[in-house]
Amino acid sequence: MTTKTRKRRVSRRRKDNFFERVYRLVRRIPRGRVTTYGRIAAALGEPRAARTVGMALRAARTSLDRIPAHRVVNRLGQLTGKHSFPTPTMMAELLRNEGVEVVDDCVVDFKQRLWDPTERQ
DNA sequence: ACCGTGACTGGCA
């Protein structure tokens, strides 16, 4: 049957600030590692909210907290958020500065650098 | 409360 039953959104019950949760998690990304929007969303219990994670990071520019936003890339390892930094090259430079190679706006050895937020630290 | 937006993603051509 064509039930319109949808999975209820978990975090919706609480009036929690999703953006804040994103920031909290992003701050835990180890130096020299990267993770993806989708993984962050999934780790927060909202596997379909990857785009919202991106929104949060863009908005983070105004946040006074220091957030290693350069460690978040898309599922292909591409630096899709680079244009939200002060300069278009800063994201890549920040990554190289901590040992992450970036070629053509893409993280080299992406799978090795990938950090899963759900794995134990 | 409704509607457009976007640092996304998986699926399919």
Add this chain to the structure above:
DNA sequence: ATGCCAGCCACGG
């Protein structure tokens, strides 16, 4: 492999 498309969803106006 590479590109396009529709679904997704918290936020802000």
